[in-house]
Amino acid sequence: VRVGSGARARLIEELLAEPPGARLFLIADDNVARLHGRSLAAELRDRGLDAELLEFPAGEASKTRATKQVLEDRLFELGAGRDCAIVAVGGGVTCDLAGFVAATWHRGVPLVHVPTSLLAMVDAAIGGKTAVDLPGGKNLVGAFHQPEAVYADVDLLSTLPDAYFVEGLAEVVKSAVIGDASLFREMESSAERLLARDEEWLERVVLACATLKGRIVRRDERETGRRAVLNFGHTVAHAVETVSNYTVRHGHAVAYGMCVESRLAVDATGFPERHRGRLERLLESLGLPTGRDSQFSVEAIVAATHRDKKVRRDRVRYALPRRIGRMLPGGQAAIVVDDADLEAALRATG
Amino acid sequence: VRVGSGARARLIEELLAEPPGARLFLIADDNVARLHGRSLAAELRDRGLDAELLEFPAGEASKTRATKQVLEDRLFELGAGRDCAIVAVGGGVTCDLAGFVAATWHRGVPLVHVPTSLLAMVDAAIGGKTAVDLPGGKNLVGAFHQPEAVYADVDLLSTLPDAYFVEGLAEVVKSAVIGDASLFREMESSAERLLARDEEWLERVVLACATLKGRIVRRDERETGRRAVLNFGHTVAHAVETVSNYTVRHGHAVAYGMCVESRLAVDATGFPERHRGRLERLLESLGLPTGRDSQFSVEAIVAATHRDKKVRRDRVRYALPRRIGRMLPGGQAAIVVDDADLEAALRATG
Numbered sequence: 198v199r200v201g202s203g204a205r206a207r208l209i210e211e212l213l214a215e216p217p218g219a220r221l222f223l224i225a226d227d228n229v230a231r232l233h234g235r236s237l238a239a240e241l242r243d244r245g246l247d248a249e250l251l252e253f254p255a256g257e258a259s260k261t262r263a264t265k266q267v268l269e270d271r272l273f274e275l276g277a278g279r280d281c282a283i284v285a286v287g288g289g290v291t292c293d294l295a296g297f298v299a300a301t302w303h304r305g306v307p308l309v310h311v312p313t314s315l316l317a318m319v320d321a322a323i324g325g326k327t328a329v330d331l332p333g334g335k336n337l338v339g340a341f342h343q344p345e346a347v348y349a350d351v352d353l354l355s356t357l358p359d360a361y362f363v364e365g366l367a368e369v370v371k372s373a374v375i376g377d378a379s380l381f382r383e384m385e386s387s388a389e390r391l392l393a394r395d396e397e398w399l400e401r402v403v404l405a406c407a408t409l410k411g412r413i414v415r416r417d418e419r420e421t422g423r424r425a426v427l428n429f430g431h432t433v434a435h436a437v438e439t440v441s442n443y444t445v446r447h448g449h450a451v452a453y454g455m456c457v458e459s460r461l462a463v464d465a466t467g468f469p470e471r472h473r474g475r476l477e478r479l480l481e482s483l484g485l486p487t488g489r490d491s492q493f494s495v496e497a498i499v500a501a502t503h504r505d506k507k508v509r510r511d512r513v514r515y516a517l518p519r520r521i522g523r524m525l526p527g528g529q530a531a532i533v534v535d536d537a538d539l540e541a542a543l544r545a546t547g
Numbered sequence: 548v549r550v551g552s553g554a555r556a557r558l559i560e561e562l563l564a565e566p567p568g569a570r571l572f573l574i575a576d577d578n579v580a581r582l583h584g585r586s587l588a589a590e591l592r593d594r595g596l597d598a599e600l601l602e603f604p605a606g607e608a609s610k611t612r613a614t615k616q617v618l619e620d621r622l623f624e625l626g627a628g629r630d631c632a633i634v635a636v637g638g639g640v641t642c643d644l645a646g647f648v649a650a651t652w653h654r655g656v657p658l659v660h661v662p663t664s665l666l667a668m669v670d671a672a673i674g675g676k677t678a679v680d681l682p683g684g685k686n687l688v689g690a691f692h693q694p695e696a697v698y699a700d701v702d703l704l705s706t707l708p709d710a711y712f713v714e715g716l717a718e719v720v721k722s723a724v725i726g727d728a729s730l731f732r733e734m735e736s737s738a739e740r741l742l743a744r745d746e747e748w749l750e751r752v753v754l755a756c757a758t759l760k761g762r763i764v765r766r767d768e769r770e771t772g773r774r775a776v777l778n779f780g781h782t783v784a785h786a787v788e789t790v791s792n793y794t795v796r797h798g799h800a801v802a803y804g805m806c807v808e809s810r811l812a813v814d815a816t817g818f819p820e821r822h823r824g825r826l827e828r829l830l831e832s833l834g835l836p837t838g839r840d841s842q843f844s845v846e847a848i849v850a851a852t853h854r855d856k857k858v859r860r861d862r863v864r865y866a867l868p869r870r871i872g873r874m875l876p877g878g879q880a881a882i883v884v885d886d887a888d889l890e891a892a893l894r895a896t897g
Contacts, residue, residue: 262619266612273683301651304678304689328654333623339654340690 198323198411200404202396204350205237208311213244217307217345218282221248222272224295225286226255229313232356234286237311248284249275253294257443260290260330262338268298279303282345288314288361289321289447293336296327300342310347314357315365315399316448318349319372319406324414324427330443334504335435349407351399364448366391366483367430371451372406374459374476375426376413378522380405385475388482425531426524428516430455433543436501440493452485453546460542462517465532472521488547495543499536513539548673548761550754552746554700555587558661563594567657567695568632571598572622574645575636576605579663582706584636587661598634599625603644607793610640610680612688618648629653632695638664638711639671639797643686646677650692660697664707665715665749666798668699669722669756674764674777684854685785685793699757701749714798716741716833717780721801722756724809724826725776726763728872730755735825738832775881776874778866780805783893786851790843802835803896810892812867815882822871838897845893849886863889 199207212221221241225234230252241248251271253259272281283306285295292310299308310322328339354362373381380402384391390398410427417424434454437445459476462468477487489495502513514531518524525532549557562571571591575584580602591598601621603609622631633656635645642660649658660672678689704712723731730752734741740748760777767774784804787795809826812818827837839845852863864881868874875882 262612262616269612269681269688273681273687301688301690303687304676304691326654331619331623337623337653338619338651340651341654 198347198407200349200407201400202352204348208348209240217309219280221246221282221284222277223250223284223286225252226291227252228255229287233313257290260294262329265298265329272302282307284309286311288317292317292321293328296342297329297339300327300340308342308344310344312349313353314361315354316368318403320368322347323407323410349403351396351403354394363484364446367448367452367485369402369406370479371430372409374518374521375429375524376409377405381521385479425516429518430458432502432515433457436498439501440497449486452480456487457542457546458515460545461515461534466517466519466525468518469520495540498543499540548697548757550699551750552702554698558698559590567659569630571596571632571634572627573600573634573636575602576641577602578605579637583663607640610644612679615648615679622652629656632657634659636661638667642667642671643678646692647679647689650677650690658692658694660694662699663703664711665704666718668753670718672697673757673760699753701746701753704744713834714796717798717802717835719752719756720829721780722759724868724871725779725874726759727755731871735829775866779868780808782852782865783807786848789851790847799836802830806837807892807896808865810895811865811884816867816869816875818868819870845890848893849890
């Protein structure tokens with residue numbers, strides 16, 4: 198993982214020095230293609246590389262088997278063989294979708310991530326999870342496929358719309374809660390600098406999150422145990438996303454999910470009530486939602502948790518912190534919570 | 548890999564003793580479902596396991612992203628979580644298709660193979676390759692996903708139509724050429740016993756082929772080098788299948804492909820002309836094609852080799868034997884052959 202302003206320039210030099218494939222296929226949504234993808238592809242071609250850009254319509258609605266199929270048909274038309282490599286340029290949707298294309302094209306070709314959103318830099322581009330959504334649930338079909346390299350250039354974040362930037366901060370807060378208490382304290386004291394997209398601060402944050410996630414994932418690539426800690430806030434978040442038919446943004450759902458699940462943690466793990474308050478205040482100061490959107494009923498959210506793909510034998514499990522910066526140790530990361538307790542936490546939150 | 552008559556009974560006992568998933572989803576085409584799948588699912592349910600059978604229309608035409616999608620939608624409807632396992636019951640198409648479903652459902656769930664064709668027992672069920680076809684080419688989208696277990700019950704072969712049985716013999720001959728000279732000699736002297744589906748002989752053959760392939764694949768799971776030897780006969784076979792729009796059966800294409808490629812080997816590796824003759828005679832004695840179907844032109848076959856997914860920088864590579872039972876050593880397994888030499892070999896063959 199290369200982090201920092203200037204990572205884009207480094208990407209080009211490193212692709213030239215050691216191309217991951219005889220031909221490079223960049224995949225980007227049409228927004229990112231306009232902002233970054235076309236110029237990157239043109240520059241690579243100018244420097245003598247065989248690079249093509251494939252575009253798809255921006256938005257989570259594109260993260261489907263149908264879009265994957267369109268991209269594959271295009272790869273076939275362009276004669277992409279097993280010696281090609283995929284360069285995913287974009288946010289979380291592109292990481293997951295283009296990553297899954299790379300995972301299965303000719304049974305797997307090399308993948309390079311160029312995340313262009315904060316969410317992708319701190320989360321989606323790290324860890325090798327790829328997937329598409331099904332009409333009924335997120336990420337139900339996918340694969341584990343580790344990228345050869347990740348180039349996180351915080352300069353690219355300057356073009357990111359506010360809502361997208363802020364939702365990325367939710368995953369940064371999650372990282373801090375699950376494993377970096379000092380990052381959490383720094384965010385509490387410098388929320389404004391972060392919201393102003395201070396470059397130095399962004400580098401610090403992206404590096405801390407990517408490193409933490411990389412460390413967790415290396416120990417548990419296929420999510421058999423320890424990796425589960427990354428799911429803090431996500432059980433409720435996925436339920437809200439399902440109920441909203443994916444109109445709620447992922448980061449917003451995660452922020453609200455952390456508020457609810459930190460309440461569960463107070464009872465289940467002894468997570469200090471004071472820490473729960475700090476978490477809620479930090480999220481608020483970053484402009485993230487801490488209460489339930491009243492158009493989604495408590496009952497619907499509870500029901501939706503049972504459709505989560507991590508549910509085993511209908512018992513819903515939660516990855517809960519013990520305190521800020523500290524999760525329950527490995528094997529205990531997945532705690533079963535009753536529907537009644539979840540319902541109480543949902544009603545108490547916002 | 549469990550081989551032998553009685554493997555079906557063992558399958559049931561072992562699934563009961565140590566179920567690979569909380570719920571089992573059997574996948575079979577409608578023919579195999581009628582012959583074996585429904586009774587197997589019923590028996591598993593009778594013994595207390597949670598087992599469902601998913602059917603799809605028989606035939607290579609079903610090995611598509613569309614069929615995969617239908618099966619996935621069905622898994623979702625049935626509430627299949629990440630704690631389920633897939634049991635693939637059928638021939639090569641089912642191995643590849645159901646294997647690919649298992650490889651990507653919730654980013655990979657356990658897979659058990661119950662091959663019901665000779666081709667699947669000696670080849671498709673072994674080695675972890677899964678895939679679907681694209682309109683323009685075979686196996687272009689897929690994944691490596693090793694099965695937890697393979698149960699090859701030769702008793703099931705009694706219901707296999709002749710054409711399917713005989714095409715499986717082509718892969719058996721290929722195994723013998725690439726790594727088992729004594730199996731080749733035994734086949735030469737006992738072709739009739741094999742065609743009569745002598746059970747003891749079938750066990751010997753299936754065990755030998757599955758063991759050989761397993762040994763090769765273990766050394767090179769992701770086909771970076773040594774595994775390429777398995778492709779003897781297959782470069783031409785894939786071209787013929789493409790040209791015929793997949794109306795030629797895979798085993799038939801492989802038999803013809805071996806005839807052509809063994810001619811290439813005479814020049815390229817010093818494969819003895821006498822061995823080439825033995826190979827051709829053995830294929831003939833088994834009722835396999837050794838000449839070109841005149842409806843497919845030499846030119847079209849040559850052109851189609853360039854669409855093979857193993858082609859790198861437009862140079863077509865062949866895995867060629869040095870003698871019966873012996874391939875070129877690892878790194879040299881992929882030999883580049885000019886179009887002119889291929890054309891000559893195609894014209895000389897039948």
